[in-house]
Amino acid sequence: MPSKLCARHTKKQPCTCGMGNLYRFVEPLILHLLAIKGSACGYALLADLEAHALTDAAIDKAALYRTLRHLEANGKVQSAWETDGGGPARRVYTLTRDGEEHLEEWAAVLEHLAQAMDRFVRAVRKPKRRHTRPRSRAAIASPSKKSRNVR
Amino acid sequence: MPSKLCARHTKKQPCTCGMGNLYRFVEPLILHLLAIKGSACGYALLADLEAHALTDAAIDKAALYRTLRHLEANGKVQSAWETDGGGPARRVYTLTRDGEEHLEEWAAVLEHLAQAMDRFVRAVRKPKRRHTRPRSRAAIASPSKKSRNVR
DNA sequence: CGATCTAGATGCGTTGAACATCTAGATGAG
DNA sequence: CTCATCTAGATGTTCAACGCATCTAGATCG
Incomplete structure (x- = not known):
């Protein structure tokens, strides 16, 4: 996910930039499931994803498989074909060390995001402070000094 | 956002389906800012958005303006040109009643999402229960009974 | 044999994201 | 006066993601 390295923030802390809400949080879910399942x-992940999903949005088969390949391409998981045991061959995935770290990063990102969302929700629900009368033109025109470089 | 009405869920509760993480949460932020600013x-929103943003991702001018037009097209906000006071004409937006309700919906959605993310983060960080040895083929093949219709 | 289940993959049309660019009025410096 | 800059809004383009449908193919079972 931070494959693009996020040019904007040189912060140490993982940021949400590079991920663009990638794959509807399918990525961290997969990493987590692999972490606990080994x-x-x-196909086996598909059923568990439904149960653990963060949102009530259904998870697309295609998104799952593509995300797995994507993770593998980035070295977060490894796969090997398993043909014994009947049925079509299965590509069996395991987390790499890199993948474990990636999951931690995701956890940090989601933790921050959850807190931010929680603050937001409480702000929205805060007993409506009656908003100040339509402010003067000047107040609107120059919101603050540090809004210079808004790109 | 639930303009597509989300065919999958006929639940009463607002769901995250229709929104696809639309516009990086710019939409609810705009609604909220309009709610408190009147x-x-x-342009005035731009500066405030930076301060209130849910993520550390910078907010794109284009995304802001397009989201505003989108909100107006859906009746969530109203706009009027304001030419007095010097400078180029400003399109001044206000929330509609519909927009206020929309903000409430967003709050509900984000509240759920925040809780889900919080649970997820805690699950990830939970002291690693040593995962069971590579399970039998059968256990992998049929994850559960209710995984029949995985689409 | 044919239907169904398991498992994975691909194709395509639509939409969103990131970034650059453009118009144009107002203002201020030289 | 002219040029640069600021304010304000809008558009265009490219690439990635999303949603949905479809496909292959082995295994199994009636």
């Missing part, structure tokens, strides 16, 4: 093929 | 033009 290993699994895509 | 009214504002896009």
